[in-house]
Amino acid sequence: MSLFQGLQFLTTVNDLKTLPHEGVEVAFAGRSNAGKSSAINTLANITRLAYVSKTPGRTQHINYFDFGNERRLVDLPGYGYAEVPERIRKHWQGLLAQYLSHRDNLIGLVLIMDSRRPLTELDRNMLAWFRPTGKPIHCVLTKSDKLNNQEKALALRTVKAEFADDAMITVQLFSSLKKQGVDEVEQVVGGWFAAATELQEGVEPTGGDSIS
Template identity: 55%
Template sequence: MDLNHINYQGVTFLTSAPSIKQCPEDSGCEVAFAGRSNAGKSSAINTLTRIRGLARTSKTPGRTQLINFFDLGNDKRLVDLPGYGYAKVPIEMKREWDRDLAEYLQLRQSLAGLVLLMDIRHPLQEFDLQMLNWAAQAGLPVHILLTKSDKLKRGPGQSALLMVERHLRNMDPGCTLLSVQTFSSLKKSGLPQLESVLAHWMNSDFVDPATS
């Protein structure tokens, strides 16, 4: 069996956790997906796995209030973090989400990287910047998906990409931990690039015993 192979279509739901204390055992390797409630996070996960409805999409933003884990086999996981932004919930609950997200990003040892989704028409909102700062404090690699790229023509889409790239270079001059791409779940464009990033993250920790 190839331990480095990632079979996205063989993914299964593992568990939901209200906080890091209820997360599965902190072993192996996982990649988390985060984004504002209208950024298309669930659609992107469904597109990646080719399983419609794996991560539930909702016309009511903010429905996902738990950390949802999906098993890829070989001790690898995808993690769907709580959506944020338009959820009509009490302010104290939002603060609790903030604490849980920050704790998860900074303390989870098996977390190999964060995929941060932003609507290409409205990138770098307050929550996005907060997530980038938390990830930077944890030294965590971040790959940004500018979603719904089919909503813009090529020129405006390229301008949005360049603007986000400039912001990332200011945060990380060498761009060693930050990268960005355009993505469309509807057109399935950008999928190979996303898969390449995930494969790099999830396989980088595997060490050949013969060389260790």
């Protein structure tokens, strides 16, 4: 069985104090309506594993899913928050910044971007919070089925060029509708988990996470 097809819902938290202490995790983040929930559902081959809201920005919780063997997928709240009050938007921006910057359990970030509108200011903010950690980032350009071949090539080339000097950032096209790009995401995320397991072997625990 493939990695994502073993994915199961674990828990929902709404603040950093209740994050699980154990395990290693990969976070999925993306602007509201970029197709993050659809991508997770497609990867897991389950229609409604991750909730797809018709109102972008309404899901303001951190959802944990379990691969087994204390490996987790963390579905972060979509950013943009077009339909929520400013105070809530700022609150979640602060929490996301803390989580991405200081969560020791976090081993990599999958950044979901609409292939028609990648690298928005909000996407760049996410990258600015996470890149200083030195952990890997995989940019998934969703809704590629809405582009023709020339547009797909341009979108991929543009984002790759943006990060040409950073070996820790990789980029791919993805389509939930066509189920294209699934194997590539699985290979990347599986590689991160394998590397984390190798790193942990023979290494004593350091006393837990800086965000608990």
